[in-house]
Amino acid sequence: MGIEGIGARALRKEDKRFITGKGHYTDDHKVAGMHHAAFVRSPHAHAKINGIDKSAAEDMSGVVAVLDGKQLTGDGIGNIICGWMVHSKDGSPMNMGAWSALATEYVRYVGDAAAVVIAESYEEAKAAAEAVVVDYEVLDAVVDAVEALKEGAPQLHPEAAGNLIYDWEIGDEAATDAAFDGAANVVEIDITNNRLVPNPMEPRSAVAEYDDAEDHFTLHTTSQNPHVARLVLSAFYQVAPENKLRVIAPDVGGGFGAKIYIYPEEIVCLWAAKRAGVAAIKWTADRSEAFMTDAHGRDHVTKAKMAFDADNKITGFKVETIANLGAYMSLFSSSVPTYLYATLLSGQYNIPNIHCNVKTVYTNTVPVDAYRGAGRPEATYLVERLMTTAARQLDVDPAELRRTNFVQEFPHQTPVIMAYDAGDFDATLDAAMEAADYKGFAARKAESENNGKLRGIGMSCYIEACGIAPSAAVGSLGAGVGLWESAEVRVNPVGTIEILTGSHSHGQGHETTFAQVVSDRFGLPAENVQIVHGDTDKVQFGMGTYGSRSGAVGISAIVKALDKVEAKAKKIAAHLLEASEGDIEIKDGEVLVKGTDKKLGWHEVCLGAYTAHNLPEGMEPGLKEGAFYDPTNFTFPAGCYICEVEVDPDTGVSTIQQFVAADDFGKIINPMIVEGQVHGGLAQGIGQALMEHAVYDDAGQLLSASYMDYQMPRADDLPDFVVSHHETLCPGNPLGIKGCGEAGAIGSPPAVINAITDAIGHNNLAMPASPHNVWKAIHSA
Amino acid sequence: MAKVEMTINGRSVSGVVEDRMLLVDFLREERNLTGTHIGCDTSQCGSCVVHVDGKAVKSCTMLAAQAAGSEITTIEGLASDGELHPMQAAFRDNHGLQCGFCTPGMIMTAVDIVNREGADVDEQTIREQLEGNICRCTGYHNIVKSIAAGAKEMGSGMKEAAE
Numbered sequence: 001m002g003i004e005g006i007g008a009r010a011l012r013k014e015d016k017r018f019i020t021g022k023g024h025y026t027d028d029h030k031v032a033g034m035h036h037a038a039f040v041r042s043p044h045a046h047a048k049i050n051g052i053d054k055s056a057a058e059d060m061s062g063v064v065a066v067l068d069g070k071q072l073t074g075d076g077i078g079n080i081i082c083g084w085m086v087h088s089k090d091g092s093p094m095n096m097g098a099w100s101a102l103a104t105e106y107v108r109y110v111g112d113a114a115a116v117v118i119a120e121s122y123e124e125a126k127a128a129a130e131a132v133v134v135d136y137e138v139l140d141a142v143v144d145a146v147e148a149l150k151e152g153a154p155q156l157h158p159e160a161a162g163n164l165i166y167d168w169e170i171g172d173e174a175a176t177d178a179a180f181d182g183a184a185n186v187v188e189i190d191i192t193n194n195r196l197v198p199n200p201m202e203p204r205s206a207v208a209e210y211d212d213a214e215d216h217f218t219l220h221t222t223s224q225n226p227h228v229a230r231l232v233l234s235a236f237y238q239v240a241p242e243n244k245l246r247v248i249a250p251d252v253g254g255g256f257g258a259k260i261y262i263y264p265e266e267i268v269c270l271w272a273a274k275r276a277g278v279a280a281i282k283w284t285a286d287r288s289e290a291f292m293t294d295a296h297g298r299d300h301v302t303k304a305k306m307a308f309d310a311d312n313k314i315t316g317f318k319v320e321t322i323a324n325l326g327a328y329m330s331l332f333s334s335s336v337p338t339y340l341y342a343t344l345l346s347g348q349y350n351i352p353n354i355h356c357n358v359k360t361v362y363t364n365t366v367p368v369d370a371y372r373g374a375g376r377p378e379a380t381y382l383v384e385r386l387m388t389t390a391a392r393q394l395d396v397d398p399a400e401l402r403r404t405n406f407v408q409e410f411p412h413q414t415p416v417i418m419a420y421d422a423g424d425f426d427a428t429l430d431a432a433m434e435a436a437d438y439k440g441f442a443a444r445k446a447e448s449e450n451n452g453k454l455r456g457i458g459m460s461c462y463i464e465a466c467g468i469a470p471s472a473a474v475g476s477l478g479a480g481v482g483l484w485e486s487a488e489v490r491v492n493p494v495g496t497i498e499i500l501t502g503s504h505s506h507g508q509g510h511e512t513t514f515a516q517v518v519s520d521r522f523g524l525p526a527e528n529v530q531i532v533h534g535d536t537d538k539v540q541f542g543m544g545t546y547g548s549r550s551g552a553v554g555i556s557a558i559v560k561a562l563d564k565v566e567a568k569a570k571k572i573a574a575h576l577l578e579a580s581e582g583d584i585e586i587k588d589g590e591v592l593v594k595g596t597d598k599k600l601g602w603h604e605v606c607l608g609a610y611t612a613h614n615l616p617e618g619m620e621p622g623l624k625e626g627a628f629y630d631p632t633n634f635t636f637p638a639g640c641y642i643c644e645v646e647v648d649p650d651t652g653v654s655t656i657q658q659f660v661a662a663d664d665f666g667k668i669i670n671p672m673i674v675e676g677q678v679h680g681g682l683a684q685g686i687g688q689a690l691m692e693h694a695v696y697d698d699a700g701q702l703l704s705a706s707y708m709d710y711q712m713p714r715a716d717d718l719p720d721f722v723v724s725h726h727e728t729l730c731p732g733n734p735l736g737i738k739g740c741g742e743a744g745a746i747g748s749p750p751a752v753i754n755a756i757t758d759a760i761g762h763n764n765l766a767m768p769a770s771p772h773n774v775w776k777a778i779h780s781a
Numbered sequence: 782m783a784k785v786e787m788t789i790n791g792r793s794v795s796g797v798v799e800d801r802m803l804l805v806d807f808l809r810e811e812r813n814l815t816g817t818h819i820g821c822d823t824s825q826c827g828s829c830v831v832h833v834d835g836k837a838v839k840s841c842t843m844l845a846a847q848a849a850g851s852e853i854t855t856i857e858g859l860a861s862d863g864e865l866h867p868m869q870a871a872f873r874d875n876h877g878l879q880c881g882f883c884t885p886g887m888i889m890t891a892v893d894i895v896n897r898e899g900a901d902v903d904e905q906t907i908r909e910q911l912e913g914n915i916c917r918c919t920g921y922h923n924i925v926k927s928i929a930a931g932a933k934e935m936g937s938g939m940k941e942a943a944e
């Protein structure tokens with residue numbers, strides 16, 4: 001391996017273990033004396049627990065304990081919290097209902113856990129869980145957010161009258177209404193953002209170990225943010241103080257948001273290990289449990305309208321959204337339909353007046369929280385469907401309508417908090433149109449027509465916000481934590497380097513890209529750099545990986561720590577080489593005095609730092625520096641996606657003919673990895689657009705609770721993607737990184753739906769555009 | 782309970798298993814071959830694919846007892862003498878994996894596709910034959926490229942061996 005710095009398509013350092021079957025995921029972890037947990041889950045969407053008869057289960061072979069919610073709360077384990085306070089427009093705080101890791105009096109969704117069985121083997125635990133008899137008094141359920149707000153709807157929580165969690169607003173309502181009064185044209189849309197199940201391929205899992213001699217816990221878990229897990233488990237759930245709890249997130253098989261949150265199962269396994277007096281307890285979700293308990297995504301219903309003047313410039317945008325948060329408020333659930341959604345409603349456009357009202361609602365469904373994109377896909381879907389609908393209504397080309405309204409000058413303050421710092425929206429639109437041969441579309445459409453097919457083309461010009469986030473800013477908006485990142489650079493005496501990062505990789509390739517940043521800085525081979533992450537005993541603290549923050553925030557922390565290491569190394573070298581510090585340069589693994597032939601090997605300087613035989617007066621030995629990086633602004637990845645589809649009018653099947661992505665992610669460390677992130681995001685976005693849908697029946701049964709019923713995109717559902725990058729640097733962080741992890745999932749659904757509505761000739765199409773929905777849309781026209 | 786003997790990755794092994802034990806659990810729990818993963822409970826995801834007597838099989842759909850007397854190859858047994866199998870190398874070289882969870886099953890399926898379809902298998906065929914394997918990370922783009930490249934490599938290996 002040579003020197004592969006910033007910009008190199010370096011192959012991944014982590015791959016060897018994965019392609020040889022040597023990855024180490026949580027469920028692979030085994031310890032002596034390990035027991036197994038199986039949860040007793042409610043088959044009802046809403047019920048009162050009148051009693052639990054554990055006797056039969058307790059007598060079964062291998063069973064060591066059957067525990068319930070009253071025992072859990074009796075032991076002082078705290079309720080699960082939502083960590084972001086949102087206030088209603090009348091100033092009142094959100095109405096958060098109590099959520100105990102094991103239900104005490106009521107169950108509120110199918111899958112809500114009422115008890116847990118701890119047994120010697122997995123099979124024994126499962127069998128005994130079946131034998132626990134819960135006396136449920138079944139209550140009426142409501143699964144639809146709009147229905148849940150209606151008078152007379154079943155009520156979920158005494159704390160939330162009318163099932164309303166908050167009634168929030170952003171923007172200037174009076175000014176926005178005035179813009180509509182003076183509008184030349186008004187375009188309206190009613191839109192539903194379909195509910196999704198994240199489905200990382202590795203199911204959630206936890207192994208809780210308890211050492212009674214030390215009164216110390218170790219938790220291996222499928223987490224995107226092990227330090228946040230430890231903090232919350234300690235400070236809010238009182239499982240154990242932080243110094244007595246080590247959380248390890250080893251190899252994690254995908255996250256997509258679903259593994260940010262601290263779920264009931266981890267809490268219960270930790271608590272139960274101590275209470276039942278066993279050395280360790282393992283729980284691993286089967287896929288059905290994953291469908292029933294992983295936080296779902298999206299599920300918005302929106303009415304919106306946009307005002308245009310006679311020159312087709314947008315003058316106002318008014319939005320009313322109802323968001324389903326499920327049966328309980330998950331960790332970041334309150335922020336998703338507010339600060340991660342409504343703040344992006346300006347899209348890539350100059351919109352002088354925006355007003356958005358959001359009501360969030362309890363229903364008898366799985367909690368809903370951030371899923372790849374989190375709020376920004378919902379905003380983009382709304383804005384970009386509306387732009388294409390407007391172009392049709394105003395009879396202008398959709399590209400031209402967008403161009404007419406693009407933000408051209410930066411920084412640009414939107415009316416909804418965000419201040420865009422850099423971008424070039426024309427560049428990505430041009431690039432995508434060129435790559436898609438937009439001009440040649442008419443000829444391709446004619447050819448499809450000859451074959452009895454409908455062809456359509458659709459675009460989406462998205463912007464999103466990453467680099468989450470400036471701590472003081474999010475604090476003022478209600479966040480319960482700061483969203484900085486930490487890093488530590490440990491240089492060994494032989495010159496090799498360990499980078500300890502609070503970011504967590506669950507597929508993103510940090511072991512490679514982070515090493516590239518170090519290689520680039522000192523000219524060292526990547527194999528001399530080791531990335532350490534995912535263990536609270538090794539890394540002091542970190543906020544983890546979500547919101548495409550590992551580049552913009554995590555790498556920035558590493559850069560800051562590298563700056564300190566470089567400064568100290570230069571001081572030492574200047575002293576050893578009897579040169580002035582300003583003349584020292586570190587390059588290609590050597591430390592040189594500029595303009596002379598005097599130099600030292602990098603390893604010689606490092607060794608010098610540790611032997612400490614000859615250091616500058618007063619300098620401490622060693623070469624190790626840490627940094628906390630707190631961003632100054634969000635970052636704003638943006639781009640343009642174009643999708644071309646062919647629809648079979650007889651069957652309603654839509655086939656993607658081409659999909660083009662032109663993105664601006666700022667500085668790119670490894671284009672190969674970034675392209676992979678785009679591909680994966682596009683697949684999830686196209687999945688949402690064409691097939692994925694979490695469906696409940698009226699009684700609250702999840703009908704799409706397996707891969708037989710919830711359609712995951714497979715290889716032959718998707719095309720080859722055409723991906724390109726167009727860089728404008730983010731001025732807010734040292735390398736100019738914007739972030740790339742979610743863009744594909746954010747920008748693609750409206751491109752697909754705009755293409756299909758173009759093909760069928762009208763706007764009235766529900767997502768997902770399944771063959772059935774498309775066929776209905778064609779025949780309803 | 783049944784006594785089973787089989788060859789796993791070239792070694793003969795034996796064990797006493799419950800009648801209901803799945804092959805995947807035998808591999809993961811009894812043999813500690815944790816490279817074979819479990820991603821679903823309806824035999825749809827392909828995370829668990831291994832080779833049984835040279836053919837790709839979802840090890841979650843087969844009982845350990847049914848595999849008695851068979852030759853099993855898991856992802857751990859694919860490389861030989863410290864040399865990656867060409868399909869493993871192709872996944873690395875073409876960035877055909879991200880989180881790595883689907884990867885063992887993908888690679889085992891890929892080898893089987895090439896065994897059946899030959900070294901010149903085209904991308905459309907690859908996409909169709911990945912019907913039984915789900916990846917949530919890669920969007921399949923680079924998996925398809927990896928398999929096409931791995932197929933070519935396997936083909937030239939076969940040719941060399943024949944010469």
Ligand code: FES
Pocket residue numbers: 818819820821822823824825826827828829830839840841842
């Ligand atoms: S675990 Fe075997 S197919 Fe999913």
Ligand code: FES
Pocket residue numbers: 201253254507877878879880881882883884915916917918919
């Ligand atoms: S690489 Fe993560 S599921 Fe395929």
